[in-house]
Amino acid sequence: MAATSDGRAPDQGAQGRLYLRLLALAGLIGIPVSVAAFAFLALLHWLTAFVWEDLPDHWNLDPVPWWWPAPWLLLGGALVALAITKLPGHGGHVPIDGLSADLVPPSHLPGVLLAALGGLPLGVVLGPEAPLMAVGGAVAVILSSRWVARGPETGLLGASGSAAAVAVIFGSPLVAAVFILESVGRAGLRPTKVVLPCLLSAGVGALVFTGLGDWTGLAVASLRLPGLDPPERPDLADLLWTIPLALLIAFGVRQIHGLGRLLLPHATRRPALMAMTAVAVTAIAAAAYSLLTGRSPVEVLLSGQDELGVLTSGHDAPGVWALIALLALKGLAYAVSLATLRGGPIFPALFLGAAAGALLSGLPGFGIVPAMAAGMAAATAAILPLPVSAAVLITLLLGSGATGITPIVLIAVVIAFVTEQLIDRAGREPVPAE
Structure with missing residues (x-):
């Protein structure tokens, strides 16, 4: 191909102009996508508060009784089953497969919304990040269809829409962009082309989201871990205890995944029956936790995003036996x-990792902050094949004063990720014939 007088290929300038146009579209798309994401999260927050706070208060059910989750979970299971069996797209991505960056066709959006808004606020032990990504990507595709032909450019703008949608739920647009970039890299897209649109769209989305929150006064929660005072640097004991904790959490995640994989073929054949079975198991787990510990059954339910503060609440934090019951029963429901x-699979795993860290923080020399940081990092890295995202998420979650804990986070991420990959590879290797 002949070069022009400035040494560039003839189509290089056109490609550069196309990329700049896509970059501008990504920034513009971040605005309506963030509005849609705000509406989704605001409705999700309102439904959750109505079911688990407003109604019990209205009927003087304080604390929430052990039987309260059962009818709501059964209703949620029925709505999810309806979305899976009757609407296009089967309600969206199956969470045991991780966090998908694949584009969701706009025709699948009603099913995704019904499954999310019908199940998540009624007690399903999953998070909102996967539906948010689907909403952001689908809205971006709808808005960009008039300007961009369907192809690689659509995938790029869809990834940017997903980044804008999940920016606020992680508490930082940087975390959202890293998650999207690492996900699309595994999906086959070129991260070097996606990085700028995702960063721009996530930044614009976070700004609009913050402005909408201030303007409307609506409380839309993002991921926070209150009540911790991180040390300036970890002790040697913290570093040493991090290794077995990360190994233990990787093994625990493998058991959770193993049970889920056993159920997956049945869920594929009989989705409605298995959805109802899952919510029934969740209701029984929540009731058992409440009856055994005297604590609220809500701690076993939902994503765990709003319950992280329970683990750091001082006098009201769960004791050793309550933490053991919480890990076992919420792990089963998960x-x-x-x-x-x-x-989404991230938030319950993060909560369970924090609970495991809180449980083992009683070991000699193991501080509560390093233990919970290591637990959350290990759980997030083990549940998703995205180690960089896990490290960034936990580091930012701990706050600007926790830079000294970063070595703990990185060690836990690497150990848990490698352990999970080795266990997974060993499980997939065929057994040699005798």
């Missing part, structure tokens, strides 16, 4: 939800 229901 496993069945991963295979049969719809939502």
Whole structure:
């Protein structure tokens, strides 16, 4: 191909102009996508508060009784089953497969919304990040269809829309952009082309989201971990205890995934029945936790995003036996939800990792902050094949004063990720014939 007088290929300038046009579209798309994401999260927050706070207060049910989750979970299971069996797209991505960056066709959006808004606020043990990504990507595709022909450019703008949608739920547009970039890299897109649109769209989305929150006064929660005072640097004991904790969490995640994988074929054949079975198991787990510990059954339910503060609440934090029961029963509910229901896999794993860290923080020399940081980092890295995203998320979650804990986070991420990959590879290797 002949070069022009300035040494560039003839189409290089056109490609540069096309990329600049896509970059501008990504920034513009971040505005309506963030509005749609705000509406989704505001409705999700209102429904959750109505079911688990407003109604119990209205009927003088304080604390929430052990039987309260059952009818709501059964209703949620029925709505999720309806979305899976009757609407296009089967309610969205199956969470046991991780966090998908694949584009969701606009025709699938009603099913995704019904499964998310019907299940998540009614007690399903999954998070809102996967539906948010689907909403952001689908809205971006709808808005860009008039300006961009369907192809690689559509995928790029869809990834940018997903980044804008999930920017606020992680508490930082940087975390959202890293998650999207690492996800699309595994999906086959070129991260070097996606990085600027995702960063721009996530930044614009976060700004608009913050402005909408201030303007409307609506409380839309993002991921926060209150009540911790990080040390300036970890002790040697913290570093040493991080290794077995990360190994233990990777093994625990493998058990959760193993149970989910056993249920997945049944969920594929009988989705409605398995969805109802999953919410029934979740209701029984929540009731058992409440009856055994005297604590609220809500701690076993939902994504765990709003319950992280329970683990750091001082006098009201769960004791050792309550933490053991919480890990076992919420882990069970999480496993069945991963295979049969719809939502995101990150937040419950993060909560379970924090609970495991809180439980083992009683070991000699193991501080509560390093233990919870290591637990969250290990759980996030083990549940998703996205180690960089896990490290960035936990580091930013701990706040600007926790830079000294970064070595703990990185060690836990690497150990948990490598352990999970080795276990997974060993499980997939064929057994040699005798």
